Amino acid sequence: MEKSFARKLNWKPLFNSLIFGAAIGTFIFILTGQKLDAGIVFGIVAFFIQSSIIYPRSLPTLYGFWRITEKDVYYYDYSTWRKRIVGIFLPLIKKQDVVSFDNIESYSLVVNKNNSSNKVTPHYIVLRLDNGHNVALDLSWNLKKSGAPEKDVEWVVDFINDKLNQKTVEIFQV
Structure with a gap:
């Protein structure tokens, strides 16, 4: 999957x-x-x-493309300005970084709250790695597309919960 x-x-x-x-x-x-x-x-x-x-x-x-498989999470590392410049000038050469579920300590969800409708929208999933680094995975692009994007977000949250055996998710609001 x-x-x-x-x-x-x-x-x-x-x-x-x-x-x-x-x-x-x-x-x-x-x-x-x-x-x-x-x-x-x-x-x-x-x-x-x-x-x-x-x-x-x-x-x-x-362009925060990322994908999740049974064993790994693949993402573009834009942590430095240089890596972003390489992504612009050499997009076909820029490879995705891989993190195994074994290397993920925990994860949290960053949400936006719409004050007018009191609706909470997931914005990022932040993976905390064993080496102390954090990886932010953008969810906002999928939530803007048509169809039922909320189901994708719910699926990935449940999937990561199962993989990490994490019972609760820490939620941060921006």
Whole structure:
């Protein structure tokens, strides 16, 4: 049995950064009376700002793909800025990290509470590993899709409970 969550890493962030840089470069080219060098410089700067500052901030939320199997949890490690940059520029080379259920000490659930409807929505599962590290697995992307995504979240919580023999889940609210 295997279930996957969120979106896979792909070329879209790099492609969008190229389009953004080209648009800014073209705009500056037109604005400066068709000075090609100014358009190229501003386009390159805009590309690097988009691809190395703006996209890395949201990469774990936009492309936090992870999957769970009978023995392991596979996820993209975005713990450092460098790992996020590698994910943007080399998405096919970036491999998923693997953690075995034997290496998971416990887990908790991070939820958001909607004050207007008093509804609690799961946002992340945080795995606490034996080596002291934490791994955040994003659930928010699946909850936005149509169908019955709550059943996927309930399934994964029950599945991890069974695998870890954990009776209660610690819940944190943001």
